[in-house]
Amino acid sequence: MRTKTKFLAVPYLLWMTIFIIAPLLFVAYFAFTDSAGNFSFQNIIKLGDYIPVFITSIWLGAVAAFLCLIIAYPVAYFIANTSEKWQKFLIMLIMLPMCMSFLLRTIAWVSLLSDNGIINNTLTAIGLSPLPLIRNNGAVILGMVYNYLPFMIMPLYTVLVKMDSSVINAARDLGANSFQVFRRVILPMSLPGIVTGITMVFVPAVSTFYISRKLGNTSLTMIGDVIESQFKTAYNPNLGAAMSLGLMVLIFICMGIMNRFSKDEEDILL
Amino acid sequence: MSDVIIQLENISVAFGGTDILKNLNLTIKDKEFVTFLGPSGCGKTTTLRIIGGFVRPDSGAVYFDGYNINDTPPYKRQVNTVFQRYALFPHLNVFENIAFGLRIKKLPEKEIKEKVMQMIERVNLKGFANRKTNNLSGGQQQRVAIARALINNPRVLLLDEPLGALDMKLRKDMQMELKKIQQESNITFIYVTHDQEEALSMSDRVVVMDNGIIQQIGTPQDIYNEPSNAFVADFIGESNILDGIMIEDYMVSIFGQKYKCLDKGFDRYEPVDVVIRPEDIQILDPDKSSLSGVITNVTFKGVHYEIIVDIKGFKWMIQSTEFHRVGEWIGIALLPDLIHVMKKSEYSGQFGDYSSYSEEYDALSDDSEESSDEFSEQEEEL
Numbered sequence: 001m002r003t004k005t006k007f008l009a010v011p012y013l014l015w016m017t018i019f020i021i022a023p024l025l026f027v028a029y030f031a032f033t034d035s036a037g038n039f040s041f042q043n044i045i046k047l048g049d050y051i052p053v054f055i056t057s058i059w060l061g062a063v064a065a066f067l068c069l070i071i072a073y074p075v076a077y078f079i080a081n082t083s084e085k086w087q088k089f090l091i092m093l094i095m096l097p098m099c100m101s102f103l104l105r106t107i108a109w110v111s112l113l114s115d116n117g118i119i120n121n122t123l124t125a126i127g128l129s130p131l132p133l134i135r136n137n138g139a140v141i142l143g144m145v146y147n148y149l150p151f152m153i154m155p156l157y158t159v160l161v162k163m164d165s166s167v168i169n170a171a172r173d174l175g176a177n178s179f180q181v182f183r184r185v186i187l188p189m190s191l192p193g194i195v196t197g198i199t200m201v202f203v204p205a206v207s208t209f210y211i212s213r214k215l216g217n218t219s220l221t222m223i224g225d226v227i228e229s230q231f232k233t234a235y236n237p238n239l240g241a242a243m244s245l246g247l248m249v250l251i252f253i254c255m256g257i258m259n260r261f262s263k264d265e266e267d268i269l270l
Numbered sequence: 271m272s273d274v275i276i277q278l279e280n281i282s283v284a285f286g287g288t289d290i291l292k293n294l295n296l297t298i299k300d301k302e303f304v305t306f307l308g309p310s311g312c313g314k315t316t317t318l319r320i321i322g323g324f325v326r327p328d329s330g331a332v333y334f335d336g337y338n339i340n341d342t343p344p345y346k347r348q349v350n351t352v353f354q355r356y357a358l359f360p361h362l363n364v365f366e367n368i369a370f371g372l373r374i375k376k377l378p379e380k381e382i383k384e385k386v387m388q389m390i391e392r393v394n395l396k397g398f399a400n401r402k403t404n405n406l407s408g409g410q411q412q413r414v415a416i417a418r419a420l421i422n423n424p425r426v427l428l429l430d431e432p433l434g435a436l437d438m439k440l441r442k443d444m445q446m447e448l449k450k451i452q453q454e455s456n457i458t459f460i461y462v463t464h465d466q467e468e469a470l471s472m473s474d475r476v477v478v479m480d481n482g483i484i485q486q487i488g489t490p491q492d493i494y495n496e497p498s499n500a501f502v503a504d505f506i507g508e509s510n511i512l513d514g515i516m517i518e519d520y521m522v523s524i525f526g527q528k529y530k531c532l533d534k535g536f537d538r539y540e541p542v543d544v545v546i547r548p549e550d551i552q553i554l555d556p557d558k559s560s561l562s563g564v565i566t567n568v569t570f571k572g573v574h575y576e577i578i579v580d581i582k583g584f585k586w587m588i589q590s591t592e593f594h595r596v597g598e599w600i601g602i603a604l605l606p607d608l609i610h611v612m613k614k615s616e617y618s619g620q621f622g623d624y625s626s627y628s629e630e631y632d633a634l635s636d637d638s639e640e641s642s643d644e645f646s647e648q649e650e651e652l
Binding site: 169172173174180185 | 322323324343344345349350351353354355357358359360361370371373374375418419422
């Protein structure tokens with residue numbers, strides 16, 4: 001029985017080796033070599049110039065993840081407490097935009113928000129002055145939240161729907177009112193979903209490049225944009241690799257801090 | 271009236287068109303151990319939940335200490351519950367599970383610690399304070415659930431089949447322990463179970479329910495010795511239920527023969543159900559008895575033999591410590607104080623003799639054997 005299960009894992013292990021571990025090693029190799037292929041720390045040292053870009057990226061990603069959490073929790077809670085039929089339907093609605101191309105969805109926001117886009121045209125038509133809706137960080141965060149919201153809702157919904165109602169009844173029985181039930185039982189028990197959701201939103205949001213280019217200010221560069229340009233226009237794959245590596249390390253650090261924080265949170269909530 | 275703590279008045283509940291409770295009336299006294307006993311779906315858990323505040327009756331009123339509490343949410347009731355399968359908080363350790371109610375009340379840290387440690391000692395969980403609850407055995411989780419409820423000093427403790435998940439030996443120990451805890455804490459226990467033996471051994475009073483209706487309320491002795499109808503007689507222990515005719519007070523006719531009994535107050539020649547407990551029947555020489563028949567089945571049960579005997583087409587169950595062979599011809603004696611006469615009810619005729627006994631038993635054991643075989647084969651394949 002055991003040998004068979006192990007055998008079934010082989011295809012993925014192969015996949016993992018070829019397409020995950022090997023590329024990582026390549027990235028590391030490029031990051032620590034110059035264009036001639038000699039070992040060098042130059043790329044890593046150069047990362048120092050991009051610290052503001054890293055900070056902006058992480059900041060925008062963190063804000064987007066936080067907003068997603070605030071929006072997604074009530075939605076997930078609501079869905080988890082409807083009847084099974086409704087749950088299926090609502091989850092389908094949440095997932096439906098995901099079936100559309102990511103690029104298309106972002107471009108759709110451009111035509112909504114741009115200076116002579118749908119919203120501003122409507123505003124001028126009814127005699128109001130147009131608003132600067134696009135080319136700012138707010139628009140970038142909006143784009144991120146819109147695109148990554150389902151990734152937050154799904155894990156939250158999964159933990160909330162599996163929550164044993166008798167545990168909630170037990171809390172009410174022991175004297176907890178609705179708010180206390182939420183704070184002392186539902187919230188701490190849904191912590192694994194919160195951590196997963198934040199990870200699933202924060203990581204792609206930090207490294208995104210398309211959203212910032214389409215919706216952001218021209219002066220805004222996110223690390224994803226810089227990495228892309230290193231490979232496509234500046235043609236410096238070594239620096240690009242070093243940046244990717246740096247981003248990875250930073251994301252790991254952020255996730256580590258969050259996991260620590262969530263453990264503390266659990267202790268505080270006790 | 272002052273010793274009445276809970277009163278249920280004309281309670282009716284229906285879920286999705288099905289009546290769960292039908293016009294239920296019940297009074298529970300302070301500091302008593304009451305058990306709701308009945309098969310699954312009889313409405314016993316719903317009744318408990320109405321008292322706990324988790325189910326709202328469609329009609330009727332719940333009184334606590336004389337005040338109507340229909341609209342009081344669970345967290346404001348002086349009632350705590352030990353849930354089926356415990357419902358412990360998985361994210362908290364043993365100490366924090368027990369401390370939950372006190373933390374809600376915002377008691378000072380020192381007092382919480384003192385009270386929780388006391389409670390942990392009381393339920394024999396010393397040294398387990400920092401354990402996660404999912405590493406505990408069923409019996410230990412049970413104790414945490416009880417401690418968590420008791421620490422709030424409830425006036426009434428509701429227990430919803432709390433011993434259902436435990437094995438036989440542990441159940442017996444916990445029964446004794448629960449009874450002890452009830453006497454020590456001096457509060458009302460309302461206990462729900464489908465296990466008649468559990469109900470009989472712990473309760474001051476037993477409420478037997480079926481189909482959303484209370485069939486009988488009484489002490490364990492009452493409901494065992496004087497069941498009110500065929501359902502109660504059959505559900506509480508084994509019983510031979512015969513058709514009889516009440517000739518006059520203290521005289522009943524079974525199979526056309528008159529027997530003295532202790533029951534009265536029936537109409538002359540009223541058709542009745544007659545209950546005779548298997549352990550009350552004495553085996554005689556066939557020629558010394560007017561009721562005799564042939565033994566069709568003998569099962570050894572440890573304390574006694576269970577003997578099925580066919581007398582004029584009615585299969586009796588007799589429990590006897592003496593061994594008798596299948597095929598043996600025996601007579602039985604029915605003494606007046608062991609005959610119990612009941613009014614006919616909707617249950618009459620549903621529970622009669624033990625004619626289906628052996629077949630039923632065989633069919634059951636065959637099924638379980640087959641399925642377990644299948645199961646083990648599957649396991650091997652995997």
